[in-house]
Amino acid sequence: MSLYDGLDTYIEESRPRFESWLGRWVEVPTVSMDPARRDDVRAGASVVAESLQALGALATVVETGGHPMVVAGWEYHADWPTVTVYNHLDVQPAMEPEWTRDPFKFSIENDRYYGRGTTDDKGPALTALLAARYAIEHAVPLNIQFVWEMEEEIGSPHFKDGLAKASIGHGRGLQTPDSVVVSDTVWLAGGKPAAPYGLRGLLAAHLTLETATREAHSGLTGGVARNPLTELCAVIDRCVDAASGRVRIPGFYKDVRPLGKKDAEQFLASGFQVKSFADAHKLTKLRTRDRASVMRRLWAEPTFEVHGLTGGYTGPGVKTSIPPRAEAKVSMRLVPDQHPEKIFSLFRRYVRKLNPDIRVESDGMLRPYVGDLRGPYAAALKTAMRFGFDREPAFIREGGSIGAVVTMVEQWNAPVMFLGLSLPDHGYHAPNERFDWGQASRGMKAFVKYFDEISRLP
Amino acid sequence: MSLYDGLDTYIEESRPRFESWLGRWVEVPTVSMDPARRDDVRAGASVVAESLQALGALATVVETGGHPMVVAGWEYHADWPTVTVYNHLDVQPAMEPEWTRDPFKFSIENDRYYGRGTTDDKGPALTALLAARYAIEHAVPLNIQFVWEMEEEIGSPHFKDGLAKASIGHGRGLQTPDSVVVSDTVWLAGGKPAAPYGLRGLLAAHLTLETATREAHSGLTGGVARNPLTELCAVIDRCVDAASGRVRIPGFYKDVRPLGKKDAEQFLASGFQVKSFADAHKLTKLRTRDRASVMRRLWAEPTFEVHGLTGGYTGPGVKTSIPPRAEAKVSMRLVPDQHPEKIFSLFRRYVRKLNPDIRVESDGMLRPYVGDLRGPYAAALKTAMRFGFDREPAFIREGGSIGAVVTMVEQWNAPVMFLGLSLPDHGYHAPNERFDWGQASRGMKAFVKYFDEISRLP
Numbered sequence: 001m002s003l004y005d006g007l008d009t010y011i012e013e014s015r016p017r018f019e020s021w022l023g024r025w026v027e028v029p030t031v032s033m034d035p036a037r038r039d040d041v042r043a044g045a046s047v048v049a050e051s052l053q054a055l056g057a058l059a060t061v062v063e064t065g066g067h068p069m070v071v072a073g074w075e076y077h078a079d080w081p082t083v084t085v086y087n088h089l090d091v092q093p094a095m096e097p098e099w100t101r102d103p104f105k106f107s108i109e110n111d112r113y114y115g116r117g118t119t120d121d122k123g124p125a126l127t128a129l130l131a132a133r134y135a136i137e138h139a140v141p142l143n144i145q146f147v148w149e150m151e152e153e154i155g156s157p158h159f160k161d162g163l164a165k166a167s168i169g170h171g172r173g174l175q176t177p178d179s180v181v182v183s184d185t186v187w188l189a190g191g192k193p194a195a196p197y198g199l200r201g202l203l204a205a206h207l208t209l210e211t212a213t214r215e216a217h218s219g220l221t222g223g224v225a226r227n228p229l230t231e232l233c234a235v236i237d238r239c240v241d242a243a244s245g246r247v248r249i250p251g252f253y254k255d256v257r258p259l260g261k262k263d264a265e266q267f268l269a270s271g272f273q274v275k276s277f278a279d280a281h282k283l284t285k286l287r288t289r290d291r292a293s294v295m296r297r298l299w300a301e302p303t304f305e306v307h308g309l310t311g312g313y314t315g316p317g318v319k320t321s322i323p324p325r326a327e328a329k330v331s332m333r334l335v336p337d338q339h340p341e342k343i344f345s346l347f348r349r350y351v352r353k354l355n356p357d358i359r360v361e362s363d364g365m366l367r368p369y370v371g372d373l374r375g376p377y378a379a380a381l382k383t384a385m386r387f388g389f390d391r392e393p394a395f396i397r398e399g400g401s402i403g404a405v406v407t408m409v410e411q412w413n414a415p416v417m418f419l420g421l422s423l424p425d426h427g428y429h430a431p432n433e434r435f436d437w438g439q440a441s442r443g444m445k446a447f448v449k450y451f452d453e454i455s456r457l458p
Numbered sequence: 459m460s461l462y463d464g465l466d467t468y469i470e471e472s473r474p475r476f477e478s479w480l481g482r483w484v485e486v487p488t489v490s491m492d493p494a495r496r497d498d499v500r501a502g503a504s505v506v507a508e509s510l511q512a513l514g515a516l517a518t519v520v521e522t523g524g525h526p527m528v529v530a531g532w533e534y535h536a537d538w539p540t541v542t543v544y545n546h547l548d549v550q551p552a553m554e555p556e557w558t559r560d561p562f563k564f565s566i567e568n569d570r571y572y573g574r575g576t577t578d579d580k581g582p583a584l585t586a587l588l589a590a591r592y593a594i595e596h597a598v599p600l601n602i603q604f605v606w607e608m609e610e611e612i613g614s615p616h617f618k619d620g621l622a623k624a625s626i627g628h629g630r631g632l633q634t635p636d637s638v639v640v641s642d643t644v645w646l647a648g649g650k651p652a653a654p655y656g657l658r659g660l661l662a663a664h665l666t667l668e669t670a671t672r673e674a675h676s677g678l679t680g681g682v683a684r685n686p687l688t689e690l691c692a693v694i695d696r697c698v699d700a701a702s703g704r705v706r707i708p709g710f711y712k713d714v715r716p717l718g719k720k721d722a723e724q725f726l727a728s729g730f731q732v733k734s735f736a737d738a739h740k741l742t743k744l745r746t747r748d749r750a751s752v753m754r755r756l757w758a759e760p761t762f763e764v765h766g767l768t769g770g771y772t773g774p775g776v777k778t779s780i781p782p783r784a785e786a787k788v789s790m791r792l793v794p795d796q797h798p799e800k801i802f803s804l805f806r807r808y809v810r811k812l813n814p815d816i817r818v819e820s821d822g823m824l825r826p827y828v829g830d831l832r833g834p835y836a837a838a839l840k841t842a843m844r845f846g847f848d849r850e851p852a853f854i855r856e857g858g859s860i861g862a863v864v865t866m867v868e869q870w871n872a873p874v875m876f877l878g879l880s881l882p883d884h885g886y887h888a889p890n891e892r893f894d895w896g897q898a899s900r901g902m903k904a905f906v907k908y909f910d911e912i913s914r915l916p
Contacts, residue, residue: 200677204776211743217887218763219658219858221739222791223703223755224746229764233691234700242692245681281679282671282782285815288682297681305676305780306687308770313787318662318821320789322763324740329771331778333680357743363776400677429675 003138003452011441014130018440019113021051023106025089025122026115032067032090032154041067041090041150048089048125048148055133057146058169064162066151071166071174073145074136082143083454084177084412085132086404087125087184088152091117098431111437119426121152123435124183124443127421131447135455140448142455145175149404152184155364156403163411176412179377179454182405183443185398185420186428192271193385196418197378198299198397199405201334201368203343207232207351208359210325218320228326229312235354236328239347240304245287245297247304247332251346257336259300262373263397267295270394280424299397303333329363333399340365366401369409369416377415380453384419388446419443419450461596461910469899472588476898477571479509481564483547483580484573490525490548490612499525499548499608506547506583506606513591515604516627522620524609529624529632531603532594540601541912542635542870543590544862545583545642546610549575556889569895577884579610581893582641582901585879589905593913598906600913603633607862610642614861621869634870637835637912640863641901643856643878644886650729651843654876655836656757656855657863659792659826661801665690665809666817668783676778686784687770693812694786697805698762703745703755705762705790709804713795717758720831721855725753728852738882757855761791787821791857798823824859827867827874835873838911842877846904877901877908 030044031037045061045068052059052072059072067090094103094116101107103116113123125148132144145168149159166174187194211226218225240247247253274289288294297303311326313319332347334340348360372378373395385393398418405416421443427433488502489495503519503526510517510530517530525548552561552574559565561574571581583606590602603626607617624632645652669684676683698705705711732747746752769784771777790805792798806818830836831853843851856876863874879901885891 202677202778204778206776211741213740213742216739216741217858218761218765218789219660219791219856221741221756222761222763222857223759224735224744224752225739225741226743226745227700227763229767230694230698230700230762233694233764233767236688236691237695240688242685242688277679277682281674281683283669283674283679283683284671285669285684286682287684294682298679301681303676303680304688305680305685305778306691306770307676307777307779307781308772309687309691309767310772312764312766314766314768314772318664318787318789319765320660320662320763321765323765329776331676331776333677398677399680400675 003140007134007445007448010134011444015437018126018130019108022113022118022123022126025126026106026117027104029104030090030117030150031093032151033093044089045070045150052129052146055129058172060167060169062162062166064158064165066158069150069159069162069166070148071146071168073143073168076143076172076175077141080141080143081455081457082145082175082177083451084180084408085128085144085146086180086182086408087121087128088149089122089125090150090153091120092153092429096431100432103433113435114432116433118433118435119422120428120433121184123440124421127440127443128183128447131444132451134444134448135451140451140455142451143175144451145177147174152404156407159404160407160411163407177414179414180408180412180416181450182416182418183420185418186422186424187420188394188396188424189271189276190423190425191391193389193391193393194270194396194420195381195385195393196398197373197395198336198370199368199401200399201338201340202331202364202366202401203334203340204331204363205344205347206361206363207235207328207330208325209355209357212324214324216322216324218322221322225322227322229309229323231355232309232326232328235351235358236306238354245303247302249347249350252302252343255337255339256302259296263300266373266395267299268292270396272396276424298399300335302335302338304330306330333401334368336368336370338368340367366403366406369405370397371415371417375415376457377417377454380450380457381417381419383453384446384450387449388442419446461598465592465903465906468592469902473895476584476588477566480571480576480581480584483584484564484575485562487562488548488575488608489551490609491551502547503528503608510587510604513587516630518625518627520620520624522616522623524616527608527620527624528606529604529626531601531626534601534630534633535599538599538601539913539915540603540633540635541909542638542866543586543602543604544638544640544866545579545586546607547580547583548608548611549578550611550887554889558890561891571893572890574891576891576893577880578886578891579642581898582879585898585901586641586905589902590909592902592906593909598909598913600909601633602909603635605632610862614865617862618865618869621865635872637872638866638870638874639908640874640876641878643876644880644882645878646852646854646882647729648881648883649849651847651849651851652728652854652878653839653843653851654856655831655853656794656828657826657859658760658857659796659798660789660822660824660859661792661798662789662821663802663805664819664821665693665786665788666783667813667815670782672782674780674782676780679780683780685780687767687781689813690767690784690786693809693816694764696812703761705760707805707808710760710801713797714760715794717754721758724831724853725757726750728854730854734882756857758793760793760796762788764788791859792826794826794828796826798825824861824864827863828855829873829875833873834915835875835912838908838915839875839877841911842904842908845907846900877904
């Protein structure tokens, strides 16, 4: 009897459980960003651990120093390969006035599941779990271990520590997996699966300049007093061309790997549309509307952004004083093969040369990640997506940086694949978030196929 | 009998009244900036009006739409010239932790008078009043009218309206004076009188740029999304050279009147010291320490300052989002013969050329003012200062802009002279503010002499 003979029936029979569990998960408001929700986040970890246990897994809530994480797995077979399934069960806040339902009250309407976290990332997590249960029951020779984080929306500050401490139970630590599959990304369009194979890195920093010890009157001192805000503006202008976005730090582009022909082709085949992109992010003005250029800029080129300038007057009207000190908060998205440490050195040296009185300090770094488009895991993902959704996925990249992914790559040196199930109209990070049974049921098929495929890799 | 025979005796005999009245005035906390002090400001106006009336003046508390003002005068003689004495009776807040006394409890120690407002500007106002009383009693043929404002520290928003409505009493409006004397400025050093004869003008504005309708994720959109903060930084850099302070707006310097030889000489003779200046304003870094250059920059050259950039993230740490809109609050100090309206047009046109999506809006304009160093009022002031303080005043300029002065110049087209009595160590706008009997008693002599001198001008 083939692995797949009973799959459709299993999926159909799983539906009531999928819906009741997703409802239970969604109704725990696991908003990791909100200190007042600390207990809810912890309760959310317990609830999902109970679901894992109900499916026969060993599951443990692991203390990390911040919000806990949940790790789980079934009986370990040393001669089978191991995959880590990564999801996160914390959610974004849901304060937007556009919510037409209580965001933490689960509801079902026409195969759609409403509530904060349905698509990001509780629905995909439960989809992966039910698929894993099927694979385990049908003796797919693969150790499947889950790592479910509760701090993804706040940048995974304790993920590394949590991984180090994690025990699945009965004294069993996490296995170093042969590969990782992450289900937390968004397709570019419904009906057209997209599988990112790369993430940009990140380098955050702040620049501070102090020229006095108290606010000065711009009449009594202006012309002689140095204005730290004006000086920071000048430095920012020297770091990036505001119109084109081209970074001006000498040596910044030296290690940027040119976009391969295959990558560029994948991008063009992805179904990406500039208008949908701009609409989704509410951008009214873009640097360019050229489709190929937009994708290249988002996925394969580095950036330099200013996020805030503090120190000056920010109230209503004008106050004509010169601030004694100012700070610029900046960040750079990095692409292969830029090294954050090296870029930070270039940046600091350059700023010091431009203005020796400015202090430059780092606020964190993440390396860029790019997977192997040609390798066996990409092939397995392609097969799985075609099996689940009747179409091959577009291999694209992600412009963002997922801290947990970089940590897993660094910890385990294993390939990371992205089997995402969210659609653009699911309202990821937006009001009226939803998931749907189509993505869940087809996602289960794809996951079962993926587990099967990678269990047979050497 | 000469006017001056009884003056020293009058001044000595006035001392108890000076001290008791100054105490009464200081103990009303007329903090115009603090909405909670609204009633105190009004009470302060009544108290000083009572003092004026006690000296035989007609005095009226005039409604302005904001805090009131007080106008006063003695019997009007149509064949005498008229001088307006301008002071303000509102004070700065006194929240600094360095206060060693209750700022609104008056105290006397070694000829020094302590309390908020003693030197700025209640002490000088009372000095001028007691001198005026002497001049009136001794039949100096001069109509002396007082205009005492309660909104100077908040930029005189209702001063013009107040002047228009002001009635001294008995149906008598304010006379259009032949000249104005302002007593509200600070010497550069004790023992060396300084008389400003010019003020810089002001042009305040804000620039706004919107590129999206909500915050964007810098990973998901960075490279394509326009960053309004970065673009404003670029425009600011094009408007001013941060290092030198040189303004880059085309045509900006065209109408700047070159500093005359006589002015430059007066500046150099003023006793101005760069170190004292930097210490007083707590400036730890200056654009230059060259003495002549510092004075020229402060008093005779225009500026361009950024006071605040809003729109970005200003909390702790870094938030890597791209703001949808940003605002830059800027101002320019202007010097003769720059016209604020003309400069604003140049500025707006230039910004639009640099970045057509930026909106430029004005937040108020004040024309620069420069008096006539060679005229008879300057000569009278010189004679008066020499009579009161045994030294001629240094004629300097003020880098700031006093809205009321520009309004009086525009309303009356009369010369404005500055007979200030505050010393650098009086703590003007600073903690432990004080005045002293030396400046008060000598100031009365100077004022009497000044009234006498100008009463004899054609």
